[in-house]
Amino acid sequence: MTVPEEVPNDERLIAAILSGDDEAFVELVRRYKRKVFSIAARFVRNHDELDDVCQEIFIKVYQNLRKYRGDAPLEHWVSKIAVNACYDALRKRRRTEDEVPLDDVAFALRDPSSDEMPSREAWEILRHALAKLRPEERMVITLLNLEEKSVREVSALTGWSEAKVKVRAFRARKELKRILEDNHGQ
Amino acid sequence: MDNDPFDNRLDRLFAAARKTECYESARAYGFETRVMARIRSNRAVQRPFLLWAWRTIPIFVSLVIFLGIWIYASEPHYMVDLSEVAKIGDEEAILTAFLAGE
Numbered sequence: 001m002t003v004p005e006e007v008p009n010d011e012r013l014i015a016a017i018l019s020g021d022d023e024a025f026v027e028l029v030r031r032y033k034r035k036v037f038s039i040a041a042r043f044v045r046n047h048d049e050l051d052d053v054c055q056e057i058f059i060k061v062y063q064n065l066r067k068y069r070g071d072a073p074l075e076h077w078v079s080k081i082a083v084n085a086c087y088d089a090l091r092k093r094r095r096t097e098d099e100v101p102l103d104d105v106a107f108a109l110r111d112p113s114s115d116e117m118p119s120r121e122a123w124e125i126l127r128h129a130l131a132k133l134r135p136e137e138r139m140v141i142t143l144l145n146l147e148e149k150s151v152r153e154v155s156a157l158t159g160w161s162e163a164k165v166k167v168r169a170f171r172a173r174k175e176l177k178r179i180l181e182d183n184h185g186q
Numbered sequence: 187m188d189n190d191p192f193d194n195r196l197d198r199l200f201a202a203a204r205k206t207e208c209y210e211s212a213r214a215y216g217f218e219t220r221v222m223a224r225i226r227s228n229r230a231v232q233r234p235f236l237l238w239a240w241r242t243i244p245i246f247v248s249l250v251i252f253l254g255i256w257i258y259a260s261e262p263h264y265m266v267d268l269s270e271v272a273k274i275g276d277e278e279a280i281l282t283a284f285l286a287g288e
Contacts, residue, residue, distance in 0.1 A: 022222060022225075025222070025225075026218045026222060029217065029218045029221055029222075030218055033214055033217055033218070034209050034214075037208065037209045037210075037213075037214055038208045038209050041208030041209065042208065047213055050213070051213070051217070051220070054214075054217065055217075055220060055221050055224055058221045059221065059224060059225060059228070062225055118202070119202045119203060119204075119205035119206045120206055121202075122198075122199050122200075122202030122203040122205075122206070123202075123203040123206040125199060125203075126199060126200070126203045145200040146200060146203060146204055148204065173196070176196065177190075177192055177193070177196060180192070180196065180199075181192060
């Protein structure tokens with residue numbers, strides 16, 4: 001009978017990292033990279049940028065680990081760093097990203113009565129439309145509608161008040177509709 | 187807002203896009219190694235400064251020793267006669283006794 005290897009919990013992992021154990025940090029990266037990649041993939045343009053942004057996020061995690069107080073699960077703390085890093089990346093990039101006009105992207109917003117749209121196609125449509133939004137609009141609509149976070153969670157992740165999240169979400173949705181309508185007509 | 191047909195379409199678009207798996211394990215292959223390489227290279231960048239700081243310590247120690255010797259050598263020195271000091275001590279004691287009326 002094989003004895004299952006003991007998996008250290010987050011507290012023990014953090015203690016090990018802070019005492020200089022690099023292998024413990026590798027384990028932390030392994031544990032949270034799926035989460036971080038999933039968040040960052042909604043904001044980047046390509047796989048190279050995704051890898052760069054995710055590396056930056058984990059370097060920030062490593063550099064700020066001493067500041068982690070343990071009052072929230074480590075996953076939330078890592079997610080917050082990921083969201084802030086993505087927001088910074090969006091702001092640096094501004095809206096110069098989307099060189100490809102939305103018309104040139106092969107897609108069609110089908111009639112609601114039609115069959116379900118393929119998820120990859122839907123994501124490509126949204127990705128190009130989201131690229132035309134302002135960073136804060138893109139951030140809020142991505143977290144609310146794609147990551148399915150609540151207003152309170154978005155507020156906690158971004159540091160914006162709940163009222164500001166609601167206002168930005170309303171504006172972002174309105175702008176997104178305008179972008180899609182302009183490109184599809186009615 | 188739900189009466190707008192475009193809102194329905196937008197919601198369907200979001201629902202479909204949510205199903206896209208953004209994490210591709212093949213793309214994340216070796217990611218830990220790349221992160222650790224960057225962390226180690228950051229440490230290496232910080233180290234030369236520390237090494238340089240440690241290497242300056244002998245220079246500063248030598249400077250302090252040299253200054254100490256130079257100050258010691260440049261100041262005039264007086265020979266201290268301990269018997270004279272003892273005499274002064276005795277005189278003070280005699281004077282104190284006299285004043286006290288002993």
